[in-house]
Amino acid sequence: MKKYLLIIAILSSSLVYAQDDLLEELESETTEEKFEQPAFKAMKIGNLQSTKVAAKGDLYLYVSHRFGTLKDGVDTFFGLDNANTKIQFVYGVFDGVQLGISRESLRKTYAVSAKFKLMSQNDKFPFNVVGYTTANINSEVSTDRYPYLEFGDRVSYASQLLISRRINNKFSIEIAPTFVRQNLVYEPEQPHSQGALGIGGRMKVSKRMSINADYVYNFRRFDDTIYNNPLTIGLDIETGGHVFQLLFSNAQSTNEPGFISNAEGDWSDGDIFFGFNIVRVF
Amino acid sequence: MKNLILSMLLVCLCYSVHAQKYFTKTGTTDFKASVEAFEPVAATSKSTTAILNVQDGSIAALLFMKSFHFKVALMEEHFNENYMDSDKFPKGTFKGKVEGFNLSELSETAKEYTIKGTLNVRGINKDIETLAKIKMVNGAILLIADFSVTPQDFDIKIPKIVRKKIAERINIHIDYELVEKK
Numbered sequence: 001m002k003k004y005l006l007i008i009a010i011l012s013s014s015l016v017y018a019q020d021d022l023l024e025e026l027e028s029e030t031t032e033e034k035f036e037q038p039a040f041k042a043m044k045i046g047n048l049q050s051t052k053v054a055a056k057g058d059l060y061l062y063v064s065h066r067f068g069t070l071k072d073g074v075d076t077f078f079g080l081d082n083a084n085t086k087i088q089f090v091y092g093v094f095d096g097v098q099l100g101i102s103r104e105s106l107r108k109t110y111a112v113s114a115k116f117k118l119m120s121q122n123d124k125f126p127f128n129v130v131g132y133t134t135a136n137i138n139s140e141v142s143t144d145r146y147p148y149l150e151f152g153d154r155v156s157y158a159s160q161l162l163i164s165r166r167i168n169n170k171f172s173i174e175i176a177p178t179f180v181r182q183n184l185v186y187e188p189e190q191p192h193s194q195g196a197l198g199i200g201g202r203m204k205v206s207k208r209m210s211i212n213a214d215y216v217y218n219f220r221r222f223d224d225t226i227y228n229n230p231l232t233i234g235l236d237i238e239t240g241g242h243v244f245q246l247l248f249s250n251a252q253s254t255n256e257p258g259f260i261s262n263a264e265g266d267w268s269d270g271d272i273f274f275g276f277n278i279v280r281v282f
Numbered sequence: 283m284k285n286l287i288l289s290m291l292l293v294c295l296c297y298s299v300h301a302q303k304y305f306t307k308t309g310t311t312d313f314k315a316s317v318e319a320f321e322p323v324a325a326t327s328k329s330t331t332a333i334l335n336v337q338d339g340s341i342a343a344l345l346f347m348k349s350f351h352f353k354v355a356l357m358e359e360h361f362n363e364n365y366m367d368s369d370k371f372p373k374g375t376f377k378g379k380v381e382g383f384n385l386s387e388l389s390e391t392a393k394e395y396t397i398k399g400t401l402n403v404r405g406i407n408k409d410i411e412t413l414a415k416i417k418m419v420n421g422a423i424l425l426i427a428d429f430s431v432t433p434q435d436f437d438i439k440i441p442k443i444v445r446k447k448i449a450e451r452i453n454i455h456i457d458y459e460l461v462e463k464k
Contacts, residue, residue, distance in 0.1 A: 022303075022342035023377050026331050029307065033346040035368035038359060055355030092355075169369070207364055208441065238360070239443050281356045 036121060039128055039164045039172040041210070042243040043090065043115075044277060045200040046232030047251060047259050048176060048214035051128040051164040053117045054092035059282040062088040064104075066252045066275035069265055079273060086254050106253050108140040121166060130162040136257050141184065149184075156182040158256035160198070170204040178216065180260050187225060194220040196260050208238040212245075216260050230263035245277040302385075304334045304423050304460035311345055312455045315433075320447040325350040325361065332458045334423065339383030341397065343376040343456070365438050367404060374403040380414065388418035397427060403436045423460040428453065 040050035043060070054060055068082025076082055088102035088111075096117035103110050113134035121128045138154045146153070157180070164174035176198035185192055200214030215231045234247030250265035251258065252273050265271040309330035315323040327350045332343040347368040352358040362368035378399015387393065392415040401408045414427035430451045433440055440448050 022333050022335060022340055023344065023375055025303075026333055026342055026344040026375075029305075030331050030344060030346075032372060033348045034372060035348045035362045037363055037369050055358075058355050238364070239441075281354055 054098040156257035305463035309458035339380040
């Protein structure tokens with residue numbers, strides 16, 4: 001009797017096999033390729049770099065404006081007369097490696113930067129980890145003011161480790177341990193080497209809009225400095241292929257050494273700057 | 283003992299009935315939603331899996347949205363994130379039938395057949411009927427077909443600002459080379 005049961009079992013299983021569904025058969029042949037939503041849509045949260053890196057072969061043109069302080073009121077039409085403009089090209093050289101060059105009008109600064117993806121958030125690893133480093137050249141300072149100025153004094157650097165996590169599809173956070181080196185400081189008591197910690201996040205309010213904020217705490221400021229820690233609050237609007245960022249910040253520079261060391265404005269008395277980043281991808 | 287042998291024979295018979303199928307893991311699926319004068323909105327997936335039962339002409343195909351590659355990677359990201367919701371609906375499937383299919387009729391000259399079936403994208407079913415060109419070359423079945431769908435068919439919302447840049451009808455082109463599945 002047992003034998004017959006066995007045979008019936010074999011028979012019925014082979015019958016099921018013969019009748020099976022083609023789609024189910026395909027599904028058993030494939031392994032699912034999962035799409036991971038990115039933590040951030042744009043390369044910057046506001047001022048702080050995000051963990052987004054240009055894909056290989058993509059060329060981005062960024063135009064960033066930071067108008068003058070809103071505090072000036074109608075006199076400069078809320079800062080419109082004193083805009084700081086930055087033009088930047090970013091190119092994805094390899095998978096996960098981008099290089100950038102830029103020029104911003106504030107302190108006539110030229111900058112080069114590199115950003116490289118180290119780890120990506122997925123089922124097995126909980127964070128995106130990205131390295132970022134930039135060198136800036138201040139071409140405005142002159143030997144009239146600093147008679148012993150050498151080329152090296154014009155240079156400042158920033159290096160950051162960017163660690164982000166998409167908590168859910170709406171909410172992402174990032175922390176950014178940072179080292180800044182300024183060969184020329186604008187206040188004599190200010191140490192040249194500074195450690196800082198950036199934090200930032202984004203909250204999607206609709207499919208194509210998010211509210212973003214970032215803040216950087218600089219650990220090496222002297223007591224009476226005129227500069228503050230930068231706080232930036234912005235709105236990302238994704239316009240089908242491009243991301244448009246509107247923001248308010250108490251820093252006018254968009255370069256890391258500039259806004260981490262020398263944020264000139266102060267949120268508490270309305271001394272803030274309005275600005276935007278627009279991007280075109282080729 | 284006689285019964286056992288009989289049963290064994292039956293089992294063997296069952297296995298031989300087991301359908302003969304042709305299969306691919308590297309089928310090509312292209313779509314174009316471009317509007318002239320604007321940048322191309324087009325992508326290709328080269329890892330579509332498809333299977334054809336040559337006894338009754340039933341056919342199925344499956345692809346992962348993530349396997350669609352665009353010229354601009356950012357467009358690809360937005361395609362997955364905002365239009366297809368690929369984290370929620372990772373795959374698209376098709377299940378249908380090649381009408382009047384007969385393996386012995388196939389030759390190196392393409393013959394037209396009607397394919398009828400159901401396309402499932404973003405969890406929504408849409409009936410499709412189209413003509414396919416099928417031929418047999420070196421033991422492989424080559425299948426080419428074109429059809430079109432609209433974003434509304436699958437409840438894909440196109441924001442106003444890009445509406446002019448995305449075609450009202452999306453043309454899909456498939457190209458499979460199916461080999462016998464052992």
